[in-house]
Amino acid sequence: MxxxxxxxxxxxxxxxxxxxxxxxxxxxxxxxxxxxxxxxxxxxxxxxxxxxxxxxxxxxxxxxxxxxxxxVNIKDIGILLSSVFAVLGVALFATWSVLSNLTAGIILFFYFPYKIGDRIRIQDKDFPDEAIILDIKAFNVNLLKDDGELLTYPNNLLLQKGVVLIQRQVATDKDLEPHL
Incomplete structure (x- = not known):
């Protein structure tokens, strides 16, 4: 020893x-x-x-x-890594939107002017309604529409679209509890 x-x-x-x-x-x-x-x-x-x-x-x-x-011998690691990256490259290319949402989730963590409970409107023709932010997750944001409909909105689209703050912290934790 x-x-x-x-x-x-x-x-x-x-x-x-x-x-x-x-x-x-x-x-x-x-x-x-x-x-x-x-x-x-x-x-x-x-x-x-x-x-x-x-x-x-x-x-x-x-x-x-x-x-x-x-x-460690770089040639041996090179062969191993090239094989792993080839498989990962195909898998990641197939799931690029997942990586895009994950990256957007990290960006939203550090810079997103809206908080859980805020009422927002996303400037998107497919989503004309206002909604309350229930949760901000790694891949998506959970929104609660006025009619009670729960919507998951992808983080990458949230960064691409304009977001309008309608009202700050309209809901309390008690209001949001049944939906979390």
């Missing part, structure tokens, strides 16, 4: 430093996202969702750093 530790001393130290940097960055970014969500009165569930996205991204970066530290 002692020989293994001495033989891979540099790699083990690099791994330890990488893990510490990962956890420190995750902590700092999580704290910043929570602070932003608190200052902007954003739902905690949305903040946790963004933190999850950031954690997955940081973990992927950590994995790449560990591969470089341990000196």
């Amino acid at each position: 002692k020989n293994i530790v001495l033989q891979y001393q540099t790699e083990l130290f690099g791994t330890l430093v990488s893990l510490v940097v990962f956890f420190v960055l995750r902590f700092i970014i999580s704290k910043a996202v929570r602070r932003i969500s608190k200052l902007n009165d954003i739902n905690r569930i949305r903040a946790r969702l963004i933190i999850s996205y950031i954690t997955v991204t940081l973990a992927f970066i950590l994995l790449l750093v560990l591969v470089l530290i341990w000196g």
Whole structure:
């Protein structure tokens, strides 16, 4: 055991430093996202969702750093990654709208001037009615129309269309409870 530790001393130290940097960055970014969500009165569930996205991204970066530290043969990884990316490319191309909605959900988290409970009107000829925002999720926004109809509106369309604020915070949590 002692020989293994001495033989891979540099790699083990690099791994330890990488893990510490990962956890420190995750902590700092999580704290910043929570602070932003608190200052902007954003739902905690949305903040946790963004933190999850950031954690997955940081973990992927950590994995790449560990591969470089341990000196894994790039040719072997290249073959593996090219196969994985070929499959992912076909799958992601088929579901580009899902990625578009997910990206729009992240953008809406950081910059969306409307909150849950606001009455809005989307400038869309297919959606001429006003509605109350029930929830803002990763892929869509749940809207409640005046006739009680629940509508899920894709995040990417919400960024593409104009949105008019009719009234701020018209509904209370108690009003929205049966629909959540």
